[in-house]
Amino acid sequence: MKSTLTTLILATSMAMAAPSDYVNFVRQIQKDFEWDITVAPSGSMLSAEGIDEDGSQFLLFSVHSTLGIEYLLDDVFVSTYTPEAKLAVVTEDPYDAIPRTRVDRPFSISVNIKGMTHAAPAAGDVVLPAAAQKVLLSHKAYNYPEGVHSLEGRDNPAEIDVGTALLRGNGTTVINYATNHLTAPDLTKAEGEEVWTISALNDWGWEGEVLESKKVQIWPIADASITGIDPNKRYSNLPPINVKYNDLYPASETWVHIYPGPPVANATNFTDIPDGYWKAVDSVPESPPAKVLTGIDHLFPEEGAYTMEVVHQTPFGLDVLTQFYPIRVDRTVEFKGGLYTAE
Known part of the structure; x- marks a missing residue:
């Protein structure tokens, strides 16, 4: 791209007359100024001035040296642009x-x-x-x-x-x-x-x-899975629970929490499980090794059914990647053996 006019190519021969009978010049007009410059019958040369940001008008004249008659041969507007x-x-x-x-x-x-x-x-x-x-x-x-x-x-x-x-x-x-x-x-x-x-x-x-x-x-959108537990069984002692995360968004945070009862939107009475936390630090999605949650019985203090969720925090908001329900916890205390009294 050009911001100034660099050359002006002329072809000024006149029919029915020799080139030597004419004087040729180019007039450059821009804003309030004009410049005239004599030119040869053919060839190229630099313009008299650079092109103004509003453009320049170029007029090519040929004047008969004997008769003084002036001919306008060409008229060109040249604009400047540097995108x-x-x-x-x-x-x-x-x-x-x-x-x-x-x-x-x-x-x-x-x-x-x-x-x-x-x-x-x-x-x-x-x-x-x-x-x-x-x-x-x-x-x-x-x-x-x-x-x-x-x-x-x-x-x-x-x-x-x-x-x-x-x-x-x-x-x-x-x-x-x-x-x-x-x-x-x-x-x-x-x-x-x-x-x-x-x-x-x-x-x-x-x-x-x-x-x-x-x-x-x-x-991609992240996903997660929770395995290692049977929704049809009641547990007095929970087995190891496996949690797998896939395609975690860069710089995201992901964790596991539980709460009593069936799944609800925007649960507030939850308890976080610290061993389920993962902070993504790479600039691309992460699929870390599975988390194995053990020794978490104390987080289920009451008998009943619990929901476990994997929660994923990104710049787009908070998403629940997966839910598991029910995790059935049995807190019934059984006594085995006979009852003795001393007299």
């Missing part, structure tokens, strides 16, 4: 190294364009080049290979071409996405990235350059 772009991906996660979100969450992008040409002056019906008015926004999505949390080391990953759009003029454009464009047999477990690229358009032999590119990483 710049800033692109931001906005999610509900405040992590700022690489934008990220979860597969079920919305997100948006904000595109700010500046440096495009101003409108042509009113004194002429000027057609501006497309590259002076628009930039190209392209959008692609990539699924991560199974068990891999990036595209690192993959030269030609399979891409999903979401689409392209031409953005006109300067200003800010916000595009909202209610969902992502990844694919998977189970969409709750899809993971990958979406990439937006803003490019200038090709212009006068110059290949349009990439002005800005940003991506968002999209992670």
Whole structure:
């Protein structure tokens, strides 16, 4: 892209007369100033002045050296433009190294364009080049290979071409996405990235350059399981209970709690089980080894049925990953043997 006019190519030969019979000059007009510069019948040269931000008008004249008759041969308006772009991906996660979100969450992008040409002056019906008015926004999505949390080391990953759009003029454009464009047999477990690229358009032999590119990483929904206990049995002493977490969201916290009675929404009378806690510290999803909960009988003081839940805290809120009900606790005290009295 050019911010000043660098060359002006002339072809000024006149029909029915020799070039030596004419004096040729170019007049450059911008704002309140004019410059005249003599030019050869053909060739190229620098403009008299740089191009003003509002553009410049170039008039090519040829004057007959004997008759003094002036001919206007051409009239060109040249505008200046150096497109710049800033692109931001906005999610509900405040992590700022690489934008990220979860597969079920919305997100948006904000595109700010500046440096495009101003409108042509009113004194002429000027057609501006497309590259002076628009930039190209392209959008692609990539699924991560199974068990891999990036595209690192993959030269030609399979891409999903979401689409392209031409953005006109300067200003800010916000595009909202209610969902992502990844694919998977189970969409709750899809993971990958979406990439937006803003490019200038090709212009006068110059290949349009990439002005800005940003991506968002999209992670799957976590899940959990509770095993090792039979809902049909009553326990006076609880067996070891296995809790397994999968695809925990980066920087999340996950724990286990219990409360008496059947499952309820937003339980408040719960008791946390410390050995069930896990803090995710990686920048990608984590699936830690199973937790084995033992020695927790004292957390079930009353006889009856209890609910156990796995709770997951992320930037998107508090989610219950799984529930187990009932855990039946028997606190009946049995006495075996005879009853003796002493006389």
